[in-house]
């Protein structure tokens with residue numbers, strides 16, 4: 280598969296012709312829609328939410344956010360950021376309901392703290408790995424993006440970023456930048472080891488008990504397959520929260536999860552929290 | 565761009581991050597339009613939790629709208645007063661800035677708005 284990310288910058292690659300070709304291809308529409316739905320499932324929103332769409336392009340995901348029916352927690356109100364004026368033009372033509380910002384996510388996320396309930400990003404953040412000029416490095420751009428994203432989400436909020444990493448090193452670089460910004464992070468892979476593999480970075484912002492969300496990524500990915508967990512803040516939190524009163528049944532999923540937490544407390548690195556521990560899965564980080 | 569979104573946008577310039585004057589951005593020379601959207605009280609109540617009411621009052625005044633009450637209505641107020649809720653819906657979700665600019669009160673940077681899209685691309689020395 281060709282990777283325009285490796286040779287071009289996004290605003291040049293997504294010109295008029297390419298943006299139109301992209302948006303009108305029914306194959307692309309289908310793939311982007313199914314990834315958006317998957318991301319929504321991972322966000323697990325309980326009601327109509329305010330959502331940031333990072334690298335929203337022509338609004339293929341946004342249309343789904345606007346069209347989410349009430350019995351599935353929608354419809355959502357969204358704001359999209361994109362660096363390609365031509366993509367945004369097509370979004371206008373398609374009369375999307377979300378607001379659009381012509382902006383470079385590598386420069387940050389210009390919203391005040393706690394703005395969004397959630398963020399979604401489909402097939403965009405790998406673009407951050409090519410520096411767009413000699414003045415900035417991919418690390419610098421990734422860190423500005425994730426720091427900004429972290430601040431713009433409310434406590435207990437989540438972000439799901441599907442992206443196409445060039446290789447394991449890039450996957451790691453992106454994930455580590457997110458963790459460094461303060462996120463709890465997990466990577467989920469659908470169809471691993473096939474050419475259709477889809478990588479989702481699931482990010483949580485530490486919440487309060489009041490939200491019914493401890494900010495622990497293991498809650499988010501609970502019951503999902505092929506999920507790895509990395510959370511820079513968990514250890515500190517566990518020390519203070521004194522949890523562990525529940526005695527789950529031996530052999531149950533909850534029990535396995537608990538085991539992992541205990542092992543982690545001992546300082547062993549335990550990354551997996553997939554449904555079946557013995558299952559073959561890909562471990563990243 | 566919806567008035568709702570304006571209530572959350574801040575100046576993107578690095579040096580403005582810590583300045584209180586960089587929020588809210590001040591709309592200038594704007595053209596407004598109304599675009600209908602389905603009324604959704606549940607969504608309104610969710611957004612209400614995060615509104616900065618003082619900033620919204622300032623924006624409403626700057627746009628030449630009737631002055632909003634000093635106190636933010638509570639969720640109960642709105643649930644009991646559908647008219648009030650509908651007015652807020654109209655202001656936040658149906659009123660759009662279609663063109664003009666947003667100006668930072670701290671650094672003076674101007675973010676142009678064309679066809680409803682605000683340009684937040686910064687020259688690299690301001691990032």
Ligand SMILES: C[S@@+](CC[C@H](N)C(=O)[O-])C[C@H]1O[C@@H](n2cnc3c(N)ncnc32)[C@H](O)[C@@H]1O
Pocket residue numbers: 289290293311333334335336337338339340360361362363366382383384385400401402403406407
């Ligand atoms: C493959 S398209 C995906 C668009 C949309 N998310 C979808 O699923 O249809 C990638 C998008 O990321 C945008 N993008 C790339 N780098 C960006 C950056 N630094 N800031 C904002 N958007 C960016 C591109 O302009 C393009 O619209």
Ligand SMILES: [Zn+2]
Pocket residue numbers: 575576577580586668669670671672673
């Ligand atoms: Zn400023």
